[in-house]
Amino acid sequence: MNGGSVPSRRRFLSGNDAVAEGVRLARPHVIAAYPITPQTTVVERLADMVSDGRLSTEYMYVESEHSALSALIGASAVGARTFTASSSQGLLYMAECLHYASGGRFPIVMMNANRSVALPWNILGDQRDSLSLLDSGWIQSYALDAQEALDLTLQAFAVAEHPEVLTPVMVNLDGFVLTHTYEAVDVPPTELADEFLPPFVTANRMDLDRPKSLGFVAGAADNTEFKYLQHVGVLNAAGVIADAEAKFNRIFGRKGGGLAEAYLCDDAEYILITLGSVAGTVRSVVDDLRAAGRRVGLLRLRYLRPFPGKEIAASIGRAKAVGVLEKDISFGHEGAVYTNVLSALARGGNAPPSLNFVAGLGGRDISRADIKGMFDILSDEESPRRFDSPVRFIGLRGAKAGLA
Amino acid sequence: MIPMPRPIFQKYVAPIRAEDYPIGTVAESGVLLSGSADWRRERPVFNADLCTGCLKCYLACPDGAVVREGKKVVLDERFCKGCGICAVECRLKAIRMAAERE
Numbered sequence: 001m002n003g004g005s006v007p008s009r010r011r012f013l014s015g016n017d018a019v020a021e022g023v024r025l026a027r028p029h030v031i032a033a034y035p036i037t038p039q040t041t042v043v044e045r046l047a048d049m050v051s052d053g054r055l056s057t058e059y060m061y062v063e064s065e066h067s068a069l070s071a072l073i074g075a076s077a078v079g080a081r082t083f084t085a086s087s088s089q090g091l092l093y094m095a096e097c098l099h100y101a102s103g104g105r106f107p108i109v110m111m112n113a114n115r116s117v118a119l120p121w122n123i124l125g126d127q128r129d130s131l132s133l134l135d136s137g138w139i140q141s142y143a144l145d146a147q148e149a150l151d152l153t154l155q156a157f158a159v160a161e162h163p164e165v166l167t168p169v170m171v172n173l174d175g176f177v178l179t180h181t182y183e184a185v186d187v188p189p190t191e192l193a194d195e196f197l198p199p200f201v202t203a204n205r206m207d208l209d210r211p212k213s214l215g216f217v218a219g220a221a222d223n224t225e226f227k228y229l230q231h232v233g234v235l236n237a238a239g240v241i242a243d244a245e246a247k248f249n250r251i252f253g254r255k256g257g258g259l260a261e262a263y264l265c266d267d268a269e270y271i272l273i274t275l276g277s278v279a280g281t282v283r284s285v286v287d288d289l290r291a292a293g294r295r296v297g298l299l300r301l302r303y304l305r306p307f308p309g310k311e312i313a314a315s316i317g318r319a320k321a322v323g324v325l326e327k328d329i330s331f332g333h334e335g336a337v338y339t340n341v342l343s344a345l346a347r348g349g350n351a352p353p354s355l356n357f358v359a360g361l362g363g364r365d366i367s368r369a370d371i372k373g374m375f376d377i378l379s380d381e382e383s384p385r386r387f388d389s390p391v392r393f394i395g396l397r398g399a400k401a402g403l404a
Numbered sequence: 405m406i407p408m409p410r411p412i413f414q415k416y417v418a419p420i421r422a423e424d425y426p427i428g429t430v431a432e433s434g435v436l437l438s439g440s441a442d443w444r445r446e447r448p449v450f451n452a453d454l455c456t457g458c459l460k461c462y463l464a465c466p467d468g469a470v471v472r473e474g475k476k477v478v479l480d481e482r483f484c485k486g487c488g489i490c491a492v493e494c495r496l497k498a499i500r501m502a503a504e505r506e
Contacts, residue, residue: 077430105428166427204430211411211433217440218429225422226429233427 013185015178018146019085019111019171020045021185022153024055025193026109029080032060032071036090037123038175039113043085065090069097069108076106077214079205081157084108087175088115088129095133101168102137102230104215105204107160108168110138111153114276114327115175116362124363125175126327127276131304131336137230139169139237140304142275146185149173151254152302154193158244161200164236174327176363178277188252196251238306259308261300262315264290268297270378271316272357273341274325275301278366282325285371296375307340313348321353321378321387325371327360334391353387359394370394408462408472410480436482441469444486446501450477454498461490461499 013021019042023031031050033043049055058075062068065086072082086094091112101108112130116122130140139159143149149171156169173179206212218226238259245256263283265271272282279300289296299315301308316322322345326337333339338356345351357374360366374394380386393399411434419425448461455477462470462477469484470477491499 103429204428212430213433213435215429216431222418222425225419225425228422229425229427
């Protein structure tokens, strides 16, 4: 906090607790959710808040994730501020409604606990759930730590509800690694949160005095225009996110990182691009390697939609090689984040050799040694074959030092 | 009697520019962008002599296709899919399902 003029309330919170605090500060009218590991404690905390009077909201117990999001679409359609949370199988069960919500331009906010997708059954963290829904029309952000989880959650409402955006937002937290680990978090007072986030007002709603048609058909003659406007809404979010972060900084004294945050990339020869909580470990490895005289950097993608294409192209600079580290694989091709990054590099006209590091699947730890190994592969100029196959499964049993 | 206002339908004219389309699928009522009832095989026929105007058919209709005109209950053919729920729900047997063609 800056200068001590802003009241600070540091508390020891898990990532999930921090999301719940962010939701409380946003004062949603309606919350509907179905519990699923590792999201459960978010909705438990919110239920506690409703029960002890700290949060006044219509808290709906629903029978499934599909119903949770359907209920919120209805609530949003009368102009309510709404929140839900899910994960993995639950998020996928919602998938149909994700498109409904974004197509209807209902600015619902969701927290997703990034978790592996069955089969094999697994409740631990990876990013294959939300990344498989990049095309659902939702804005997607990925939190680094619990503080950022709170901040992104509160900001999500401001971004989603902005009249030039009107698009739902999914705030992603790495399952367990972030959702269930504790750290000191500054929880702003409600008066400041109210100053940051005014009540939701929209003309995009049911109104008995001015009857409207909702959820109508648009055939081949009109469909393109609706989809184009959805695209524009998500693109507009880039500027709205920047404005929201500037306002947030003015009120709370904490800067945001924009769509993507570069760390020591300016003179970096080798850059690792990643997202979510693992970026914290990468950052500390970058510090160690820098201390040893190696010119390495980190580019952390905070949002995947809208995609920080310009930020990526601008941060790569003189890099001799870049790696993309993600907890995802689009079978038969490469990780979804890698595909997106390559497209941004190609658009920017500067695409250095690159590798895709697939790691952390089903909750497997991504160690400092793993990350150092990624920088080693990127920078091993003695090995001309190091870019022959771009997709590397880190720690694959029986494979030579990270090579798949 | 409870008023039952229905928007007056206007002819749909496509906007000239994409930016003129509504944001999301929320727009002023009264424009039917695409018809969705032309595959109806049966239609309800209301018997005014048996009907007491209880409006149970109106409440049961999933498509809002039952309309009251004065004291009479009539069908809005633009929305009726011919499901027949109204005929089943009517205890007075004042609604009969009739084939669209034959």
